Amino acid sequence: MIPNVNVEARDPALIAPARDLATRLGLPLFAADQSPPAEPVLSLDAQGWALGVRGARENPVRVDFVGGTQGHRFRQGVGPREPLARAVGAREGVRPTVLDATAGLGRDAFLLALIGCPVRALERSPIVYTLLADGLARAAREARLASAVARIGLECACARAVLESLLPADRPDVIYLDPMFPEREKSALVKKEMRLFRAVVGEDDDADSLLSLALTRARKRVVVKRPVHAPFLAGLPPHHAQTGPSIRFDVYLTGE
Ligand SMILES: C[S@@+](CC[C@H](N)C(=O)[O-])C[C@H]1O[C@@H](n2cnc3c(N)ncnc32)[C@H](O)[C@@H]1O
Structure with a gap:
Protein backbone atom coordinates (compact mmCIF):
# COMPACT_ATOMS: atom_id res chain seq x y z
CA MET A 1 0.00 0.00 0.00
CA ILE A 2 1.30 3.50 -0.86
CA PRO A 3 0.84 6.02 1.98
CA ASN A 4 -0.49 9.60 1.76
CA VAL A 5 2.09 11.17 -0.50
CA ASN A 6 1.31 14.05 -2.84
CA VAL A 7 3.07 14.53 -6.15
CA GLU A 8 3.82 18.07 -7.32
CA ALA A 9 5.59 19.92 -10.11
CA ARG A 10 5.90 23.70 -9.81
CA ASP A 11 7.45 24.07 -13.27
CA PRO A 12 4.69 23.75 -15.90
CA ALA A 13 7.22 22.02 -18.19
CA LEU A 14 7.49 19.15 -15.69
CA ILE A 15 3.81 18.55 -15.08
CA ALA A 16 3.55 15.83 -17.74
CA PRO A 17 6.17 13.47 -16.19
CA ALA A 18 4.84 14.25 -12.70
CA ARG A 19 1.30 13.41 -13.83
CA ASP A 20 2.59 10.21 -15.36
CA LEU A 21 4.10 9.09 -12.02
CA ALA A 22 1.04 10.23 -10.03
CA THR A 23 -1.23 8.21 -12.33
CA ARG A 24 0.96 5.10 -12.16
CA LEU A 25 1.08 5.20 -8.35
CA GLY A 26 -2.51 6.42 -7.87
CA LEU A 27 -1.39 9.54 -5.96
CA PRO A 28 -2.86 13.08 -6.08
CA LEU A 29 -1.04 15.60 -8.30
CA PHE A 30 -0.65 19.27 -7.36
CA ALA A 31 0.46 21.87 -9.91
CA ALA A 32 2.11 25.30 -9.57
CA ASP A 33 -0.96 27.18 -8.37
CA GLN A 34 -2.13 24.61 -5.81
CA SER A 35 -0.82 23.84 -2.31
CA PRO A 36 -0.78 20.23 -1.21
CA PRO A 37 -1.61 19.52 2.45
CA ALA A 38 1.21 19.16 5.00
CA GLU A 39 1.81 15.51 4.19
CA PRO A 40 4.92 14.16 2.47
CA VAL A 41 5.31 15.65 -0.99
CA LEU A 42 7.21 14.06 -3.85
CA SER A 43 8.24 17.01 -6.05
CA LEU A 44 9.76 17.09 -9.49
CA ASP A 45 12.00 20.05 -10.32
CA ALA A 46 14.93 20.72 -12.62
CA GLN A 47 17.22 18.70 -10.30
CA GLY A 48 14.91 15.66 -10.32
CA TRP A 49 12.64 14.07 -7.71
CA ALA A 50 12.75 15.03 -4.02
CA LEU A 51 10.71 13.97 -0.99
CA GLY A 52 9.87 16.59 1.60
CA VAL A 53 7.18 17.94 3.86
CA ARG A 54 5.56 21.23 2.91
CA GLY A 55 6.57 24.02 5.29
CA ALA A 56 9.36 21.96 6.90
CA ARG A 57 12.63 23.77 7.60
CA GLU A 58 14.86 20.99 6.31
CA ASN A 59 15.72 20.49 2.66
CA PRO A 60 13.84 17.67 0.98
CA VAL A 61 15.54 14.30 0.55
CA ARG A 62 16.89 13.52 -2.89
CA VAL A 63 19.38 10.93 -4.08
CA ASP A 64 22.54 12.66 -5.20
CA PHE A 65 25.64 10.59 -5.98
CA VAL A 66 27.24 13.52 -7.85
CA GLY A 67 27.19 16.46 -5.38
CA GLY A 68 26.42 16.85 -1.67
CA THR A 69 27.82 14.64 1.08
CA GLN A 70 27.54 11.42 -0.91
CA GLY A 71 29.14 12.92 -4.00
CA HIS A 72 31.98 14.31 -1.89
CA ARG A 73 32.58 10.94 -0.25
CA PHE A 74 32.56 9.12 -3.58
CA ARG A 75 34.90 11.72 -5.12
CA GLN A 76 37.42 11.02 -2.32
CA GLY A 77 37.45 7.45 -3.62
CA VAL A 78 36.22 4.23 -2.03
CA GLY A 79 38.09 0.95 -2.10
CA PRO A 80 37.99 -2.67 -0.98
CA ARG A 81 39.13 -1.69 2.54
CA GLU A 82 35.74 -0.10 3.27
CA PRO A 83 34.03 -2.09 6.06
CA LEU A 84 31.09 -2.91 3.76
CA ALA A 85 33.44 -4.05 0.99
CA ARG A 86 35.27 -6.33 3.42
CA ALA A 87 31.98 -7.61 4.82
CA VAL A 88 30.80 -8.76 1.37
CA GLY A 89 34.16 -10.47 0.80
CA ALA A 90 35.66 -8.10 -1.81
CA ARG A 91 39.44 -8.46 -1.99
CA GLU A 92 42.28 -8.38 -4.51
CA GLY A 93 40.82 -9.75 -7.77
CA VAL A 94 37.50 -10.75 -6.17
CA ARG A 95 34.30 -8.76 -6.64
CA PRO A 96 31.29 -10.83 -5.51
CA THR A 97 27.85 -10.40 -7.06
CA VAL A 98 25.53 -8.77 -4.53
CA LEU A 99 21.75 -8.74 -4.22
CA ASP A 100 20.88 -5.67 -2.13
CA ALA A 101 17.45 -6.69 -0.83
CA THR A 102 16.75 -3.35 0.89
CA ALA A 103 18.12 -0.74 -1.51
CA GLY A 104 16.60 2.38 0.11
CA LEU A 105 18.43 5.51 -1.07
CA GLY A 106 21.09 3.32 -2.66
CA ARG A 107 24.18 4.54 -0.81
CA ASP A 108 25.41 1.06 0.02
CA ALA A 109 24.54 -0.35 -3.42
CA PHE A 110 26.41 2.53 -5.04
CA LEU A 111 29.50 2.03 -2.89
CA LEU A 112 29.58 -1.66 -3.80
CA ALA A 113 29.16 -0.85 -7.51
CA LEU A 114 31.93 1.76 -7.32
CA ILE A 115 34.40 -0.83 -6.06
CA GLY A 116 33.35 -3.11 -8.94
CA CYS A 117 30.65 -5.45 -7.59
CA PRO A 118 27.70 -6.19 -9.88
CA VAL A 119 24.63 -5.28 -7.76
CA ARG A 120 20.99 -6.29 -8.15
CA ALA A 121 19.14 -3.71 -6.03
CA LEU A 122 15.56 -4.26 -4.85
CA GLU A 123 13.34 -1.59 -3.32
CA ARG A 124 9.69 -2.29 -2.54
CA SER A 125 8.51 1.28 -1.88
CA PRO A 126 7.61 2.89 -5.23
CA ILE A 127 8.31 6.31 -3.67
CA VAL A 128 11.83 5.41 -2.52
CA TYR A 129 12.39 3.56 -5.82
CA THR A 130 11.48 6.78 -7.71
CA LEU A 131 14.06 8.78 -5.74
CA LEU A 132 16.78 6.18 -6.26
CA ALA A 133 16.07 5.61 -9.97
CA ASP A 134 16.24 9.38 -10.45
CA GLY A 135 19.57 9.68 -8.59
CA LEU A 136 21.05 6.84 -10.63
CA ALA A 137 19.87 8.42 -13.90
CA ARG A 138 21.64 11.68 -12.99
CA ALA A 139 24.81 9.80 -11.91
CA ALA A 140 24.80 7.92 -15.23
CA ARG A 141 25.35 11.24 -17.01
CA GLU A 142 28.65 11.76 -15.13
CA ALA A 143 31.51 10.09 -17.01
CA ARG A 144 33.35 9.10 -13.79
CA LEU A 145 30.24 7.43 -12.30
CA ALA A 146 28.63 5.89 -15.39
CA SER A 147 30.40 2.54 -15.11
CA ALA A 148 29.29 2.15 -11.47
CA VAL A 149 25.68 2.94 -12.41
CA ALA A 150 25.90 0.35 -15.20
CA ARG A 151 26.75 -2.30 -12.58
CA ILE A 152 23.48 -1.66 -10.70
CA GLY A 153 20.25 -3.31 -11.81
CA LEU A 154 17.49 -1.55 -9.86
CA GLU A 155 14.02 -3.11 -9.55
CA CYS A 156 10.91 -1.96 -7.74
CA ALA A 157 10.11 -5.29 -6.11
CA CYS A 158 9.66 -7.02 -2.78
CA ALA A 159 12.80 -9.00 -1.93
CA ARG A 160 10.76 -11.81 -0.38
CA ALA A 161 8.95 -12.50 -3.66
CA VAL A 162 12.17 -12.22 -5.68
CA LEU A 163 14.11 -14.54 -3.36
CA GLU A 164 11.30 -17.08 -3.19
CA SER A 165 11.23 -17.44 -6.99
CA LEU A 166 14.99 -17.11 -7.59
CA ARG A 171 21.64 -16.89 -6.95
CA PRO A 172 24.04 -14.08 -5.96
CA ASP A 173 27.26 -14.59 -4.04
CA VAL A 174 26.05 -12.22 -1.35
CA ILE A 175 22.66 -11.03 -0.11
CA TYR A 176 22.82 -7.70 1.69
CA LEU A 177 20.16 -6.59 4.19
CA ASP A 178 19.83 -3.15 5.76
CA PRO A 179 16.34 -3.07 7.25
CA MET A 180 15.07 -0.01 9.10
CA PHE A 181 16.10 0.21 12.72
CA PRO A 182 14.67 2.64 15.30
CA GLU A 183 16.98 5.53 16.32
CA ARG A 184 19.90 4.10 14.40
CA GLU A 185 21.94 7.31 14.35
CA LYS A 186 21.75 10.67 16.02
CA SER A 187 22.68 13.08 13.23
CA ALA A 188 20.00 15.57 12.22
CA LEU A 189 20.23 14.49 8.57
CA VAL A 190 19.59 10.85 9.38
CA LYS A 191 16.77 11.80 11.74
CA LYS A 192 15.10 13.79 8.99
CA GLU A 193 15.50 10.95 6.49
CA MET A 194 14.25 8.41 9.01
CA ARG A 195 11.17 10.50 9.80
CA LEU A 196 10.27 10.74 6.14
CA PHE A 197 11.16 7.11 5.55
CA ARG A 198 8.90 5.95 8.33
CA ALA A 199 6.11 8.11 6.91
CA VAL A 200 6.37 6.58 3.44
CA VAL A 201 7.85 3.11 4.07
CA GLY A 202 6.62 2.11 7.53
CA GLU A 203 8.55 -0.36 9.67
CA ASP A 204 10.44 -3.32 8.16
CA ASP A 205 8.69 -5.76 10.49
CA ASP A 206 9.42 -8.72 8.22
CA ALA A 207 13.22 -8.33 8.36
CA ASP A 208 13.73 -11.41 10.59
CA SER A 209 12.03 -13.72 8.12
CA LEU A 210 13.86 -12.06 5.21
CA LEU A 211 17.13 -13.10 6.86
CA SER A 212 16.02 -16.76 7.13
CA LEU A 213 15.06 -16.75 3.46
CA ALA A 214 18.27 -14.98 2.39
CA LEU A 215 20.35 -17.62 4.19
CA THR A 216 18.89 -20.25 1.86
CA ARG A 217 19.57 -18.24 -1.30
CA ALA A 218 23.02 -16.63 -0.98
CA ARG A 219 25.85 -18.72 -2.45
CA LYS A 220 28.52 -17.42 -0.08
CA ARG A 221 27.21 -15.06 2.58
CA VAL A 222 24.50 -12.82 3.92
CA VAL A 223 25.55 -9.44 5.31
CA VAL A 224 23.28 -7.50 7.68
CA LYS A 225 23.89 -3.85 8.59
CA ARG A 226 23.04 -2.94 12.18
CA PRO A 227 23.67 -0.05 14.54
CA VAL A 228 26.81 -1.00 16.46
CA HIS A 229 25.07 -1.92 19.75
CA ALA A 230 21.88 -3.38 18.23
CA PRO A 231 20.86 -6.97 18.90
CA PHE A 232 21.41 -9.48 16.07
CA LEU A 233 18.68 -9.63 13.44
CA ALA A 234 16.30 -12.51 14.32
CA GLY A 235 18.50 -13.05 17.40
CA LEU A 236 20.88 -15.02 15.17
CA PRO A 237 24.60 -14.61 15.97
CA PRO A 238 26.74 -14.08 12.83
CA HIS A 239 29.96 -15.93 12.04
CA HIS A 240 31.84 -12.65 12.28
CA ALA A 241 31.30 -8.90 12.01
CA GLN A 242 32.99 -5.80 10.59
CA THR A 243 32.52 -3.19 13.26
CA GLY A 244 32.87 0.58 12.83
CA PRO A 245 32.23 3.46 15.26
CA SER A 246 28.46 3.45 14.79
CA ILE A 247 27.66 0.63 12.36
CA ARG A 248 28.21 -3.13 12.42
CA PHE A 249 28.10 -5.49 9.43
CA ASP A 250 27.11 -8.97 10.62
CA VAL A 251 28.39 -11.67 8.26
CA TYR A 252 26.61 -15.05 7.96
CA LEU A 253 28.52 -17.61 5.87
CA THR A 254 26.31 -19.84 3.78
CA GLY A 255 28.83 -22.31 2.36
CA GLU A 256 30.14 -22.84 -1.18
C1 LIG B 1 17.28 1.48 5.94
S1 LIG B 1 16.73 1.53 4.28
C2 LIG B 1 18.12 0.95 3.36
C3 LIG B 1 19.17 2.00 3.17
C4 LIG B 1 20.21 1.62 2.13
N1 LIG B 1 21.06 0.53 2.57
C5 LIG B 1 21.05 2.78 1.70
O1 LIG B 1 22.28 2.63 1.62
O2 LIG B 1 20.50 3.86 1.37
C6 LIG B 1 15.65 0.14 4.16
C7 LIG B 1 14.90 0.08 2.83
O3 LIG B 1 14.58 -1.26 2.57
C8 LIG B 1 13.33 -1.34 1.96
N2 LIG B 1 12.82 -2.70 2.20
C9 LIG B 1 12.55 -3.28 3.38
N3 LIG B 1 12.14 -4.55 3.23
C10 LIG B 1 12.14 -4.79 1.89
C11 LIG B 1 11.81 -5.91 1.09
N4 LIG B 1 11.36 -7.05 1.64
N5 LIG B 1 11.94 -5.81 -0.25
C12 LIG B 1 12.39 -4.67 -0.82
N6 LIG B 1 12.71 -3.55 -0.11
C13 LIG B 1 12.59 -3.61 1.23
C14 LIG B 1 12.52 -0.25 2.64
O4 LIG B 1 11.43 0.15 1.81
C15 LIG B 1 13.57 0.84 2.81
O5 LIG B 1 13.57 1.74 1.72
Missing part, protein backbone atom coordinates in the same frame (compact mmCIF):
# COMPACT_ATOMS: atom_id res chain seq x y z
CA LEU A 167 16.33 -19.60 -10.14
CA PRO A 168 19.49 -21.46 -9.04
CA ALA A 169 21.46 -19.78 -11.86
CA ASP A 170 20.49 -16.33 -10.52
Whole structure:
Protein backbone atom coordinates (compact mmCIF):
# COMPACT_ATOMS: atom_id res chain seq x y z
CA MET A 1 0.00 0.00 0.00
CA ILE A 2 1.30 3.50 -0.86
CA PRO A 3 0.84 6.02 1.98
CA ASN A 4 -0.49 9.60 1.76
CA VAL A 5 2.09 11.17 -0.50
CA ASN A 6 1.31 14.05 -2.84
CA VAL A 7 3.07 14.53 -6.15
CA GLU A 8 3.82 18.07 -7.32
CA ALA A 9 5.59 19.92 -10.11
CA ARG A 10 5.90 23.70 -9.81
CA ASP A 11 7.45 24.07 -13.27
CA PRO A 12 4.69 23.75 -15.90
CA ALA A 13 7.22 22.02 -18.19
CA LEU A 14 7.49 19.15 -15.69
CA ILE A 15 3.81 18.55 -15.08
CA ALA A 16 3.55 15.83 -17.74
CA PRO A 17 6.17 13.47 -16.19
CA ALA A 18 4.84 14.25 -12.70
CA ARG A 19 1.30 13.41 -13.83
CA ASP A 20 2.59 10.21 -15.36
CA LEU A 21 4.10 9.09 -12.02
CA ALA A 22 1.04 10.23 -10.03
CA THR A 23 -1.23 8.21 -12.33
CA ARG A 24 0.96 5.10 -12.16
CA LEU A 25 1.08 5.20 -8.35
CA GLY A 26 -2.51 6.42 -7.87
CA LEU A 27 -1.39 9.54 -5.96
CA PRO A 28 -2.86 13.08 -6.08
CA LEU A 29 -1.04 15.60 -8.30
CA PHE A 30 -0.65 19.27 -7.36
CA ALA A 31 0.46 21.87 -9.91
CA ALA A 32 2.11 25.30 -9.57
CA ASP A 33 -0.96 27.18 -8.37
CA GLN A 34 -2.13 24.61 -5.81
CA SER A 35 -0.82 23.84 -2.31
CA PRO A 36 -0.78 20.23 -1.21
CA PRO A 37 -1.61 19.52 2.45
CA ALA A 38 1.21 19.16 5.00
CA GLU A 39 1.81 15.51 4.19
CA PRO A 40 4.92 14.16 2.47
CA VAL A 41 5.31 15.65 -0.99
CA LEU A 42 7.21 14.06 -3.85
CA SER A 43 8.24 17.01 -6.05
CA LEU A 44 9.76 17.09 -9.49
CA ASP A 45 12.00 20.05 -10.32
CA ALA A 46 14.93 20.72 -12.62
CA GLN A 47 17.22 18.70 -10.30
CA GLY A 48 14.91 15.66 -10.32
CA TRP A 49 12.64 14.07 -7.71
CA ALA A 50 12.75 15.03 -4.02
CA LEU A 51 10.71 13.97 -0.99
CA GLY A 52 9.87 16.59 1.60
CA VAL A 53 7.18 17.94 3.86
CA ARG A 54 5.56 21.23 2.91
CA GLY A 55 6.57 24.02 5.29
CA ALA A 56 9.36 21.96 6.90
CA ARG A 57 12.63 23.77 7.60
CA GLU A 58 14.86 20.99 6.31
CA ASN A 59 15.72 20.49 2.66
CA PRO A 60 13.84 17.67 0.98
CA VAL A 61 15.54 14.30 0.55
CA ARG A 62 16.89 13.52 -2.89
CA VAL A 63 19.38 10.93 -4.08
CA ASP A 64 22.54 12.66 -5.20
CA PHE A 65 25.64 10.59 -5.98
CA VAL A 66 27.24 13.52 -7.85
CA GLY A 67 27.19 16.46 -5.38
CA GLY A 68 26.42 16.85 -1.67
CA THR A 69 27.82 14.64 1.08
CA GLN A 70 27.54 11.42 -0.91
CA GLY A 71 29.14 12.92 -4.00
CA HIS A 72 31.98 14.31 -1.89
CA ARG A 73 32.58 10.94 -0.25
CA PHE A 74 32.56 9.12 -3.58
CA ARG A 75 34.90 11.72 -5.12
CA GLN A 76 37.42 11.02 -2.32
CA GLY A 77 37.45 7.45 -3.62
CA VAL A 78 36.22 4.23 -2.03
CA GLY A 79 38.09 0.95 -2.10
CA PRO A 80 37.99 -2.67 -0.98
CA ARG A 81 39.13 -1.69 2.54
CA GLU A 82 35.74 -0.10 3.27
CA PRO A 83 34.03 -2.09 6.06
CA LEU A 84 31.09 -2.91 3.76
CA ALA A 85 33.44 -4.05 0.99
CA ARG A 86 35.27 -6.33 3.42
CA ALA A 87 31.98 -7.61 4.82
CA VAL A 88 30.80 -8.76 1.37
CA GLY A 89 34.16 -10.47 0.80
CA ALA A 90 35.66 -8.10 -1.81
CA ARG A 91 39.44 -8.46 -1.99
CA GLU A 92 42.28 -8.38 -4.51
CA GLY A 93 40.82 -9.75 -7.77
CA VAL A 94 37.50 -10.75 -6.17
CA ARG A 95 34.30 -8.76 -6.64
CA PRO A 96 31.29 -10.83 -5.51
CA THR A 97 27.85 -10.40 -7.06
CA VAL A 98 25.53 -8.77 -4.53
CA LEU A 99 21.75 -8.74 -4.22
CA ASP A 100 20.88 -5.67 -2.13
CA ALA A 101 17.45 -6.69 -0.83
CA THR A 102 16.75 -3.35 0.89
CA ALA A 103 18.12 -0.74 -1.51
CA GLY A 104 16.60 2.38 0.11
CA LEU A 105 18.43 5.51 -1.07
CA GLY A 106 21.09 3.32 -2.66
CA ARG A 107 24.18 4.54 -0.81
CA ASP A 108 25.41 1.06 0.02
CA ALA A 109 24.54 -0.35 -3.42
CA PHE A 110 26.41 2.53 -5.04
CA LEU A 111 29.50 2.03 -2.89
CA LEU A 112 29.58 -1.66 -3.80
CA ALA A 113 29.16 -0.85 -7.51
CA LEU A 114 31.93 1.76 -7.32
CA ILE A 115 34.40 -0.83 -6.06
CA GLY A 116 33.35 -3.11 -8.94
CA CYS A 117 30.65 -5.45 -7.59
CA PRO A 118 27.70 -6.19 -9.88
CA VAL A 119 24.63 -5.28 -7.76
CA ARG A 120 20.99 -6.29 -8.15
CA ALA A 121 19.14 -3.71 -6.03
CA LEU A 122 15.56 -4.26 -4.85
CA GLU A 123 13.34 -1.59 -3.32
CA ARG A 124 9.69 -2.29 -2.54
CA SER A 125 8.51 1.28 -1.88
CA PRO A 126 7.61 2.89 -5.23
CA ILE A 127 8.31 6.31 -3.67
CA VAL A 128 11.83 5.41 -2.52
CA TYR A 129 12.39 3.56 -5.82
CA THR A 130 11.48 6.78 -7.71
CA LEU A 131 14.06 8.78 -5.74
CA LEU A 132 16.78 6.18 -6.26
CA ALA A 133 16.07 5.61 -9.97
CA ASP A 134 16.24 9.38 -10.45
CA GLY A 135 19.57 9.68 -8.59
CA LEU A 136 21.05 6.84 -10.63
CA ALA A 137 19.87 8.42 -13.90
CA ARG A 138 21.64 11.68 -12.99
CA ALA A 139 24.81 9.80 -11.91
CA ALA A 140 24.80 7.92 -15.23
CA ARG A 141 25.35 11.24 -17.01
CA GLU A 142 28.65 11.76 -15.13
CA ALA A 143 31.51 10.09 -17.01
CA ARG A 144 33.35 9.10 -13.79
CA LEU A 145 30.24 7.43 -12.30
CA ALA A 146 28.63 5.89 -15.39
CA SER A 147 30.40 2.54 -15.11
CA ALA A 148 29.29 2.15 -11.47
CA VAL A 149 25.68 2.94 -12.41
CA ALA A 150 25.90 0.35 -15.20
CA ARG A 151 26.75 -2.30 -12.58
CA ILE A 152 23.48 -1.66 -10.70
CA GLY A 153 20.25 -3.31 -11.81
CA LEU A 154 17.49 -1.55 -9.86
CA GLU A 155 14.02 -3.11 -9.55
CA CYS A 156 10.91 -1.96 -7.74
CA ALA A 157 10.11 -5.29 -6.11
CA CYS A 158 9.66 -7.02 -2.78
CA ALA A 159 12.80 -9.00 -1.93
CA ARG A 160 10.76 -11.81 -0.38
CA ALA A 161 8.95 -12.50 -3.66
CA VAL A 162 12.17 -12.22 -5.68
CA LEU A 163 14.11 -14.54 -3.36
CA GLU A 164 11.30 -17.08 -3.19
CA SER A 165 11.23 -17.44 -6.99
CA LEU A 166 14.99 -17.11 -7.59
CA LEU A 167 16.33 -19.60 -10.14
CA PRO A 168 19.49 -21.46 -9.04
CA ALA A 169 21.46 -19.78 -11.86
CA ASP A 170 20.49 -16.33 -10.52
CA ARG A 171 21.64 -16.89 -6.95
CA PRO A 172 24.04 -14.08 -5.96
CA ASP A 173 27.26 -14.59 -4.04
CA VAL A 174 26.05 -12.22 -1.35
CA ILE A 175 22.66 -11.03 -0.11
CA TYR A 176 22.82 -7.70 1.69
CA LEU A 177 20.16 -6.59 4.19
CA ASP A 178 19.83 -3.15 5.76
CA PRO A 179 16.34 -3.07 7.25
CA MET A 180 15.07 -0.01 9.10
CA PHE A 181 16.10 0.21 12.72
CA PRO A 182 14.67 2.64 15.30
CA GLU A 183 16.98 5.53 16.32
CA ARG A 184 19.90 4.10 14.40
CA GLU A 185 21.94 7.31 14.35
CA LYS A 186 21.75 10.67 16.02
CA SER A 187 22.68 13.08 13.23
CA ALA A 188 20.00 15.57 12.22
CA LEU A 189 20.23 14.49 8.57
CA VAL A 190 19.59 10.85 9.38
CA LYS A 191 16.77 11.80 11.74
CA LYS A 192 15.10 13.79 8.99
CA GLU A 193 15.50 10.95 6.49
CA MET A 194 14.25 8.41 9.01
CA ARG A 195 11.17 10.50 9.80
CA LEU A 196 10.27 10.74 6.14
CA PHE A 197 11.16 7.11 5.55
CA ARG A 198 8.90 5.95 8.33
CA ALA A 199 6.11 8.11 6.91
CA VAL A 200 6.37 6.58 3.44
CA VAL A 201 7.85 3.11 4.07
CA GLY A 202 6.62 2.11 7.53
CA GLU A 203 8.55 -0.36 9.67
CA ASP A 204 10.44 -3.32 8.16
CA ASP A 205 8.69 -5.76 10.49
CA ASP A 206 9.42 -8.72 8.22
CA ALA A 207 13.22 -8.33 8.36
CA ASP A 208 13.73 -11.41 10.59
CA SER A 209 12.03 -13.72 8.12
CA LEU A 210 13.86 -12.06 5.21
CA LEU A 211 17.13 -13.10 6.86
CA SER A 212 16.02 -16.76 7.13
CA LEU A 213 15.06 -16.75 3.46
CA ALA A 214 18.27 -14.98 2.39
CA LEU A 215 20.35 -17.62 4.19
CA THR A 216 18.89 -20.25 1.86
CA ARG A 217 19.57 -18.24 -1.30
CA ALA A 218 23.02 -16.63 -0.98
CA ARG A 219 25.85 -18.72 -2.45
CA LYS A 220 28.52 -17.42 -0.08
CA ARG A 221 27.21 -15.06 2.58
CA VAL A 222 24.50 -12.82 3.92
CA VAL A 223 25.55 -9.44 5.31
CA VAL A 224 23.28 -7.50 7.68
CA LYS A 225 23.89 -3.85 8.59
CA ARG A 226 23.04 -2.94 12.18
CA PRO A 227 23.67 -0.05 14.54
CA VAL A 228 26.81 -1.00 16.46
CA HIS A 229 25.07 -1.92 19.75
CA ALA A 230 21.88 -3.38 18.23
CA PRO A 231 20.86 -6.97 18.90
CA PHE A 232 21.41 -9.48 16.07
CA LEU A 233 18.68 -9.63 13.44
CA ALA A 234 16.30 -12.51 14.32
CA GLY A 235 18.50 -13.05 17.40
CA LEU A 236 20.88 -15.02 15.17
CA PRO A 237 24.60 -14.61 15.97
CA PRO A 238 26.74 -14.08 12.83
CA HIS A 239 29.96 -15.93 12.04
CA HIS A 240 31.84 -12.65 12.28
CA ALA A 241 31.30 -8.90 12.01
CA GLN A 242 32.99 -5.80 10.59
CA THR A 243 32.52 -3.19 13.26
CA GLY A 244 32.87 0.58 12.83
CA PRO A 245 32.23 3.46 15.26
CA SER A 246 28.46 3.45 14.79
CA ILE A 247 27.66 0.63 12.36
CA ARG A 248 28.21 -3.13 12.42
CA PHE A 249 28.10 -5.49 9.43
CA ASP A 250 27.11 -8.97 10.62
CA VAL A 251 28.39 -11.67 8.26
CA TYR A 252 26.61 -15.05 7.96
CA LEU A 253 28.52 -17.61 5.87
CA THR A 254 26.31 -19.84 3.78
CA GLY A 255 28.83 -22.31 2.36
CA GLU A 256 30.14 -22.84 -1.18
C1 LIG B 1 17.28 1.48 5.94
S1 LIG B 1 16.73 1.53 4.28
C2 LIG B 1 18.12 0.95 3.36
C3 LIG B 1 19.17 2.00 3.17
C4 LIG B 1 20.21 1.62 2.13
N1 LIG B 1 21.06 0.53 2.57
C5 LIG B 1 21.05 2.78 1.70
O1 LIG B 1 22.28 2.63 1.62
O2 LIG B 1 20.50 3.86 1.37
C6 LIG B 1 15.65 0.14 4.16
C7 LIG B 1 14.90 0.08 2.83
O3 LIG B 1 14.58 -1.26 2.57
C8 LIG B 1 13.33 -1.34 1.96
N2 LIG B 1 12.82 -2.70 2.20
C9 LIG B 1 12.55 -3.28 3.38
N3 LIG B 1 12.14 -4.55 3.23
C10 LIG B 1 12.14 -4.79 1.89
C11 LIG B 1 11.81 -5.91 1.09
N4 LIG B 1 11.36 -7.05 1.64
N5 LIG B 1 11.94 -5.81 -0.25
C12 LIG B 1 12.39 -4.67 -0.82
N6 LIG B 1 12.71 -3.55 -0.11
C13 LIG B 1 12.59 -3.61 1.23
C14 LIG B 1 12.52 -0.25 2.64
O4 LIG B 1 11.43 0.15 1.81
C15 LIG B 1 13.57 0.84 2.81
O5 LIG B 1 13.57 1.74 1.72
